[in-house]
Amino acid sequence: MPHTRTNILSPQVERDLRAAMLETYFVGKWAAKDDCDGSRAEIYEHVRRRFDMVRNWFVPWVAHAVDLPRTRIVEIGCGTGSTTAALALEAAHVDAYDIDGPSLAAARRRLDLLGVRNATLHQHAPERLLSTMLAEHPPGSVDMLLCFAVLEHCKHNERIDTLRTCWSMLRPGGVLVIADTPNLLTYWDAHTFHLPFFNQLSVDLALAYAGRSQRGYIRDALLGALAVSRQAGEEKLARLGRGVSYHEFELALGDVGADIVGDGFDPEPVSFYGVNLETRILFTYAKRKGLPIPPAFLRETIDVILRKPGGADARRLRPRDLDAIVRPLVDPA
Ligand SMILES: C[S@@+](CC[C@H](N)C(=O)[O-])C[C@H]1O[C@@H](n2cnc3c(N)ncnc32)[C@H](O)[C@@H]1O
Known part of the structure; x- marks a missing residue:
């Protein structure tokens, strides 16, 4: 059953959000014309679809791994603030970073309209973002680092550096959360070009x-x-976005299998994404080949919570029957 939480956007706030997105993020963009279905869908995406999606599955999923009201979050790639706002409504504080001015202007308007006071927005150029962030949040100090729909838009070196920097910033027991990131190891490019292979x-x-x-x-x-x-x-x-795979996590962080405390096979992400053919093929292939790849990296999107060792929090990956979830009908032998 999909997790659906109470709607907190009144029709007036939704109208104001729409105006705010058009006056900031969409200025000069193709979708600003609002004259076709694609434009309307893209505008709706930033007005509320992403915000609702994050509230409905992502926040409840993360809440299994951390005590949100006591958690201070650093977010990389906050975009127009859907993730930032949805999290800030439940967490202690969010420091949200991005490289794109119009996105941050939109995020600022969103936070104001929703009355969110416990989030701080930061804009830095890509080559300075990680070092500035590290200066503001020293190694070993952060409760939770988040990259939601971000790593696929980074270049190879940025991606590796981002993973390493995030991991170093976490306190023992803190969590690195990567979510809504397309998996490179799928046949259909559902994220960007919508082309097979x-x-x-x-x-x-x-x-x-x-x-x-x-x-x-x-x-x-x-x-x-x-x-x-x-x-x-x-x-x-x-920048348009290419998939990410377990290879990069291995190169940046080593073997992370034992640090995984949440993944895309948990009930909340499954309720949102389902289990499609791409996931079934990839999961079944790795299983039949006996490849020691954590299931987190065998879904169409990578959604994973990694806990840095050494803290007091003992919450682990919840038990589940992966075969039953995936139903590997593709190769039932
Ligand atoms: C698809 S948006 C996701 C925004 C938001 N997290 C959400 O889900 O609504 C990706 C964001 O990542 C940002 N981004 C891309 N590369 C980045 C980098 N190297 N450092 C920080 N942000 C980056 C982009 O500017 C963009 O705002």
Whole structure:
């Protein structure tokens, strides 16, 4: 059963949020015209779909791993503030960082409209964000680090550096939460180009083939960048979003299997994402091959809570019957 929490956005607040998003984040963007279904869906996404989604499954999921009212959170990639606001309504405090000015302007308006006072927004250039964050939150000091729908928009080195920096900032017993991040090891690129096998393509081949995407604004963004230079094309490919996999976690943090205290097979994420063909294939393949990959990295999206060893909190991964959840019908032998 999906977890659905009480609606806290009145029609007036929803209207005000919509105006706020159009006056900030959407200025100059294709969707600001509000003249087609795609535009309306994109605007709704930032007005309330993400906020509702975070409140309905993500907050209750994280609440199993941490005592939210006593938890101070550092969020990387807060965007227009859906995650920040939903968490701040239940946590002690949120420090939210991003590299994008219009997103932060939108986040500021959202926090004001919702009366959220326990969140602080920070904007820094990508090359300074991690060092500044580290100066403001020294190693070993943070209760919870969050990257929600962010790592897929980072370049390779940024991703590895982000994971390492986050881990170093956590206090013993603190948690690193990565969520809503597309898994590179899936056949369908559901996040960006909506093309089969796109995640498997090399950068060269992806750049050459991306023009076949039916997702007009994504395709045009990439082709426009490629028209400027090959380097701009590569940058755009990364920023539009490419999947992440267990390989990066292994390279950045080593073997994290024993530190996982929550994953995408828990009831809350399953209630939201379900278990689709991509997940069944990946889970079944790893199982039949006997690959020692934690289940957290065998779903279409990576949702994982990692607890840094050494703290007093003993809450662990909840027991569940993975075979029953996945029902590996693809290869039932
Ligand atoms: C898809 S949005 C997610 C926003 C928000 N967490 C949510 O779920 O609504 C990704 C955000 O990550 C930010 N971002 C991308 N690369 C980043 C980096 N290296 N450091 C910090 N933020 C980054 C982008 O500016 C964007 O606001």
